[in-house]
Amino acid sequence: MNDRLQVRRPTIAAVAASAGVSKATVSRFFNHEELLTPDIAARVKKAITELDYAPSPMAQALSRGRSRLIGLIVADITNPYSVAVLRGAEKACQEGGYLVMLFNLGNAIGREREAIDALAGYQVDGFILNTLGRGAGVMEALERNGKPAVLVDRRHSGMTADFVALDSAGAMVAACNHLVENGYRELMYVTEPKKGVSSRRERATAFNKFSSSHATRVAGQVFEYSEESGSLLEDAIRALIARAGSAKDGRRAAVISGNAVVTLRIASIAAQCNWKFGADVGFLGFDDPEWAPLIGPGLSAIAQPTDAIGRTAATCLIDRLHGEQAPPRQILLPGQLVVRGSSDTRVGRD
Amino acid sequence: MNDRLQVRRPTIAAVAASAGVSKATVSRFFNHEELLTPDIAARVKKAITELDYAPSPMAQALSRGRSRLIGLIVADITNPYSVAVLRGAEKACQEGGYLVMLFNLGNAIGREREAIDALAGYQVDGFILNTLGRGAGVMEALERNGKPAVLVDRRHSGMTADFVALDSAGAMVAACNHLVENGYRELMYVTEPKKGVSSRRERATAFNKFSSSHATRVAGQVFEYSEESGSLLEDAIRALIARAGSAKDGRRAAVISGNAVVTLRIASIAAQCNWKFGADVGFLGFDDPEWAPLIGPGLSAIAQPTDAIGRTAATCLIDRLHGEQAPPRQILLPGQLVVRGSSDTRVGRD
DNA sequence: TTGTACGCGTTATCAA
DNA sequence: TTGATAACGCGTACAA
Numbered sequence: 001m002n003d004r005l006q007v008r009r010p011t012i013a014a015v016a017a018s019a020g021v022s023k024a025t026v027s028r029f030f031n032h033e034e035l036l037t038p039d040i041a042a043r044v045k046k047a048i049t050e051l052d053y054a055p056s057p058m059a060q061a062l063s064r065g066r067s068r069l070i071g072l073i074v075a076d077i078t079n080p081y082s083v084a085v086l087r088g089a090e091k092a093c094q095e096g097g098y099l100v101m102l103f104n105l106g107n108a109i110g111r112e113r114e115a116i117d118a119l120a121g122y123q124v125d126g127f128i129l130n131t132l133g134r135g136a137g138v139m140e141a142l143e144r145n146g147k148p149a150v151l152v153d154r155r156h157s158g159m160t161a162d163f164v165a166l167d168s169a170g171a172m173v174a175a176c177n178h179l180v181e182n183g184y185r186e187l188m189y190v191t192e193p194k195k196g197v198s199s200r201r202e203r204a205t206a207f208n209k210f211s212s213s214h215a216t217r218v219a220g221q222v223f224e225y226s227e228e229s230g231s232l233l234e235d236a237i238r239a240l241i242a243r244a245g246s247a248k249d250g251r252r253a254a255v256i257s258g259n260a261v262v263t264l265r266i267a268s269i270a271a272q273c274n275w276k277f278g279a280d281v282g283f284l285g286f287d288d289p290e291w292a293p294l295i296g297p298g299l300s301a302i303a304q305p306t307d308a309i310g311r312t313a314a315t316c317l318i319d320r321l322h323g324e325q326a327p328p329r330q331i332l333l334p335g336q337l338v339v340r341g342s343s344d345t346r347v348g349r350d
Numbered sequence: 351m352n353d354r355l356q357v358r359r360p361t362i363a364a365v366a367a368s369a370g371v372s373k374a375t376v377s378r379f380f381n382h383e384e385l386l387t388p389d390i391a392a393r394v395k396k397a398i399t400e401l402d403y404a405p406s407p408m409a410q411a412l413s414r415g416r417s418r419l420i421g422l423i424v425a426d427i428t429n430p431y432s433v434a435v436l437r438g439a440e441k442a443c444q445e446g447g448y449l450v451m452l453f454n455l456g457n458a459i460g461r462e463r464e465a466i467d468a469l470a471g472y473q474v475d476g477f478i479l480n481t482l483g484r485g486a487g488v489m490e491a492l493e494r495n496g497k498p499a500v501l502v503d504r505r506h507s508g509m510t511a512d513f514v515a516l517d518s519a520g521a522m523v524a525a526c527n528h529l530v531e532n533g534y535r536e537l538m539y540v541t542e543p544k545k546g547v548s549s550r551r552e553r554a555t556a557f558n559k560f561s562s563s564h565a566t567r568v569a570g571q572v573f574e575y576s577e578e579s580g581s582l583l584e585d586a587i588r589a590l591i592a593r594a595g596s597a598k599d600g601r602r603a604a605v606i607s608g609n610a611v612v613t614l615r616i617a618s619i620a621a622q623c624n625w626k627f628g629a630d631v632g633f634l635g636f637d638d639p640e641w642a643p644l645i646g647p648g649l650s651a652i653a654q655p656t657d658a659i660g661r662t663a664a665t666c667l668i669d670r671l672h673g674e675q676a677p678p679r680q681i682l683l684p685g686q687l688v689v690r691g692s693s694d695t696r697v698g699r700d
Numbered sequence: 701t702t703g704t705a706c707g708c709g710t711t712a713t714c715a716a
Numbered sequence: 717t718t719g720a721t722a723a724c725g726c727g728t729a730c731a732a
Binding site: 009011012013023024027031055056058059060061062063064 | 709
């Protein structure tokens with residue numbers, strides 16, 4: 001036995017020889033069995049099971065031009081949101097008979113083109129993109145390779161492709177309304193640098209729109225947080241609380257976080273400063289990480305339907321691969337407001 | 351129906367024609383440029399850049415039998431540990447010029463074979479496996495496909511392959527010693543069902559070994575936690591605390607968690623019961639999730655070098671692909687003990 | 701040094 | 717209904 005050097009899987013030729021038919025017939029058994037005589041089909045089937053044969057997807061891809069592969073490009077696999085979406089997408093892909101090829105940008109902007117070309121080289125049938133904002137050459141690379149794509153969470157300006165994301169505007173309005181109803185009047189929205197990231201921009205815009213249209217009762221402010229500006233954030237929240245406290249009508253202050261990364265940072269600051277969420281300062285964050293219930297009185301959150309987002313993106317893409325010709329869709333999925341102690345003024349008052 | 355505009359990438363034939371040479375010459379330009387006349391090489395290069403040609407990795411794979419693809423099979427992509435490892439591995443793969451094909455089992459045992467075969471169909475050159483315990487047919491599938499594999503975190507019994515993981519035994523000893531030094535004497539190790547998962551078994555074994563060899567001073571107990579037995583865990587911890595409290599020498603109770611999932615559950619129970627970590631009950635958990643510092647006085651942890659584990663696994667595999675013939679290696683990476691308030695008796699005493 | 705021809709494992713187009 | 721045979725895009729003995 002020389003299976004020690006290299007184990008070759010049986011080929012279609014081997015099956016054909018074993019069944020005493022041509023390769024074409026074996027191929028038909030898989031792709032057009034209806035054209036086969038029962039007798040012949042049985043013989044082929046026997047040979048297939050005997051040899052434990054399975055067609056090589058690679059060779060199929062080369063021949064057909066389709067690979068049943070989907071390229072998934074993600075800006076930063078560290079981001080729990082991305083992983084959650086990835087999970088839903090990968091699941092739907094598997095169910096649809098597709099395999100996922102993953103490319104992580106590691107937040108390295110400008111590698112998008114490279115990623116697309118690399119995956120296109122493997123004949124992926126389409127792309128799911130959860131990447132950065134300034135898609136320099138992204139669209140060009142997509143066009144050049146002639147592959148459809150679905151954008152998740154972040155849309156590229158000037159790119160006409162299917163787009164799946166949280167309904168950020170709707171979620172923001174729900175968040176703000178909830179806070180206002182609970183007596184919070186001094187609001188601050190903390191976001192990572194907006195740059196070209198559409199979801200961040202849209203949330204900030206929705207926040208500004210809300211606060212300006214409720215200007216008589218509510219004061220709103222946007223804070224751009226980045227790693228370097230850590231202490232500035234603490235000062236800003238402190239000022240916010242002070243502003244609320246000094247107002248004669250007992251306005252309450254609340255912070256809205258743009259995502260889980262920011263939430264973590266704010267929770268950390270609050271722990272240091274010994275602020276009580278809900279009482280000293282209200283809080284509500286986009287994303288609902290598993291640990292949200294464990295911080296203080298529990299952190300209120302906008303839970304994103306990450307699994308559905310990933311799943312929708314994948315099925316959306318697969319539909320296109322199956323010939324769907326509809327114009328680019330914009331699918332916005334609703335978030336779910338999860339109310340916990342951090343946005344409830346009754347908590348911690350006692 | 352085939353009127354869909356398929357954008358074809360330029361082929362080697364097109365380059366050859368454009369440069370006025372044969373396909374073989376173009377192929378040599380990429381693989382054996384040293385054999386080429388400078389004159390010809392220049393012409394080929396010109397044609398390549400003009401046409402923006404890049405070889406098709408798929409066709410190369412079919413022809414060579416190697417694909418520069420690595421199959422990564424993970425038991426559960428929901429698990430942050432798996433994701434962290436995945437991240438390190440994917441990075442190292444990219445740096446080595448390999449792409450990752452991801453297959454998530456979604457904890458569906460028995461799909462390992464299926465996953466291996468699916469990925470092998472795409473000619474992946476090797477596997478990184480972070481899967482379940484009872485690898486029924488896993489080894490057989492691997493052998494049948496003749497591909498090397500590296501095991502991460504979980505080793506399969508009777509499988510001779512490279513293995514990369516945390517030094518569980520060493521970490522457990524460090525954890526226990528730390529707790530004992532801080533006055534904790536009633537110890538309980540909480541793990542998910544051990545079943546066939548080697549890392550869980552090894553940690554439990556190390557714990558038992560420690561407590562039996564320190565039996566004069568320390569009492570140790572292992573608790574198997576599963577979703578269904580949630581309330582049992584609360585009772586067990588309560589009993590542990592009671593045992594410690596009733597002892598006249600003021601022994602202190604501490605819980606060790608086997609991973610982040612269990613840690614979350616314990617933290618949740620502690621919040622409900624209003625236990626103060628460090629004072630009422632000590633705590634130390636395997637894995638150091640980002641939120642560990644935020645719970646109570648901060649949760650002590652064994653931080654796993656997940657990035658290094660992933661990276662090591664990948665390079666290990668790539669070495670093999672490059673012809674490395676050494677016998678199966680067992681690479682155990684040290685964890686890092688991160689001490690926070692939950693294992694410090696001074697905290698919360700006031 | 702370069703070109704020819706064949707193989708890699710399939711599918712698809714013809715004839716038969 | 718079935719079977720040769722030519723793609724698919726590339727690597728590589730072998731010949732020139």
